[in-house]
Amino acid sequence: MGYIRNTVLITAPVDEVMRLTNNVRIWPSLFTEYESSEVLEEEADCVTFQLTTRPNEQGEQYSWIARRKTDRARRATISERMPSSGPFEHMIIRWWYDPVEKDCTAMTWEQEFAIKADVSLTEEAATNYLNKQTRIQQQAIKAKVESLCMQQTKGSETKLYHGIVISRLLHPDNAEKIATAFRRSDATELPHLAGVKSRRIWIQGDLCLHLIEAKSPIPTILRDYAGHPLLKTIQSxxxxxxxLVYPGTQANALEIYRWDNTQPD
Structure with a gap:
């Protein structure tokens, strides 16, 4: 049985680190080795997903299915990789997150694995490879998460733009589906990447009003991130x-009057 364990310190609050890194949908943008991550089944604190690697120097890609369970009380996860392509007969991966200071997190990965009998790869070679790759990926994730959290902190004093999307419900039951879709999307890194600071969604009759507050004009965000898989997923x-009530111009609403009550209560 092979075994490795690696820890990286991330300068960011522990719950924010866990929220970002535990979302398997955004792993292709956090890891450098994954080309895609497709969720196959999901329930409370358990997700089954398929990962596909980027092509290596020989043009080879590997894909496998894993099931990941989350223990939020402990801030930990355990994943079991199903036998598929690649050299591993099985692999169990444990992650846990520990606060070191107020804004510093120790993220630890532990892996136990066994190699397929018909693969010409020694346990020592596999251990060395996994140790090397794990350290590379942890450093890549550290840089990405710290950058996202820093942008979020600095953005609190940035000028904000507002946009509104007006649409009509195709069915009354869709209101809760819309809320669920955005709740899932806002748990990813997309709002941080796009600079979205807040959103409010109201339903009145069959109308859906979606107000967005962001660090850039909404048409600019839609243009710049049009090809991003996370934006394409939520839009689809x-x-x-x-x-849409006003296709093509829904984010260009013109504000003609504003009043703020600045009198003390």
Missing amino acids: EVDSYVE
């Missing part, structure tokens, strides 16, 4: 629940 899902 929500588009199946509504039809």
Whole structure:
């Protein structure tokens, strides 16, 4: 049985580190080795997903299915990799997150694995390879998470832009589906990448009003991130629940009057 364990210190709050890194949907943008991550089945604190690697120097890609369970009380996860392509007969991966200081997190990965009998790869070679790759990926994730959290902190004093999307529900039951879709999307890194600071969604009759507050004009965000898989996913899902009232110009609403009550209570 092979075994490795590696820890990296990330300068960011522990719950934010766990929220970002525990979302398997965004792993291709956090890890440098994964080309795609597809969720196959999901329930409370358990997700089954398929990972596909980027091509290596020989043009080879590997894909496998894993089931990941989350223990939020302990801030830990355990994943079991199903036998598939690649050299491993099985692999169990444990992650846990520990606060070191207020804004510093120790993220630890532990892996236990066994190699397929018909593979010409020694346990020592596999251990050395996994140790090397794990350290590379942990450093890549550290840099990405720290950058995202720093942008979020600095953004608190940045000028904000507002946009509104007005659409019509295709079915009354779609209101909760829309809320669920955005709740899932906002748990990813997409809002941080796009500079979205807040959103409010109201339903009145069959109308859906979606107000967005961001660090850039909404049309600019839609243009710059049009090809991002996370934005394409949320747009595709929500588009199946509504039809836009003003297609093409929904984010260009003109504010003609504003009043803020600045008098003390």
